[in-house]
Amino acid sequence: GAADLVPAVEETAESIASMEIRGAATIAGAAAEALAEQAREIDVDDPARFRATMRAAARRLHETRPTAVSLPNALRYVLQRMEGEDVEALRRRVVRASARFTRRLEEARGRLGEVGANRLQDGDVVMTHCHSTDALACIEAALNQGKSLSAIVKETRPRRQGHITAEALRELDVPVTLIVDSAARRYLDETDHVLVGADSIAADGSVINKIGTSGLAVNARERGVPIMTAAQTIKLHPETLTGHTVEIETRDEDEVIDPETRAGIGDIAVENPAFDVTPPRYMDAIVTESGQFPPESIVTLMRELFGDGAETPWAEP
């Protein structure tokens, strides 16, 4: 049980909750790695106890943030491969599954980058929101195809992930213009393509991503600017196949306004939802490692990959 958890699991869980580790794909990779650490370091002889401890580790990682389905999908991938009669066999299988998951994460990013890059033309100005490694893969692949791009980077309040994107793009030698979020519509007139990532994709093709994505998508449509979501298939949310909705995380109000300033203003409510939902009709394409999909048909890919629903192999038996 929880008593056998190794420090790496608690450290990873805390880093995910505090957003030191952040972004859907990065969170998934870190969670898979934490499970491998747990399997490597746990000192028990009883296979049942080993399994119970692995489930407890997965539950601890799962409870950190609710919106990015890549996290439970990572835990599913590893725990579904936890098979064997003795502890050594179980340990080997978990470590191998974790390594395989991380490798597939990288491969998927590379492949979807190639697909997304094909949507971009030489000379395009791309507008980004938040920081997405899958979205950046499309830009990187387009550059590798010999296209030259420049970027308009939305700051992304309150946590300013736009700064991370700006730095990553500068490392790729892409010229960057940073804007505040509320300037986005004005700069859409100078934008050729909007490119965002996703934390989850629902069965109806809705894209759940950083707060502000839905407004950006509506504005892009109104301006006639194409918009794509770069999301490898671990972002597909299997529970939405059976009618569940995606939980939108709300974070601490101190991220929006510091307590002192707030006290000076007086008695106000502050809300801080971290994500929003972009309906499929406002998104032109979802780009995955299995190709490009119109949002409305992503459900076919989801059924193929997840069947009719989602298992929760971390549940207490």
Ligand code: RUB
């Ligand atoms: C990050 C965010 C990103 C997606 C996709 O939110 O919304 O767009 O997670 O990222 P937060 P990636 O900063 O709150 O975690 O493509 O790297 O998986």
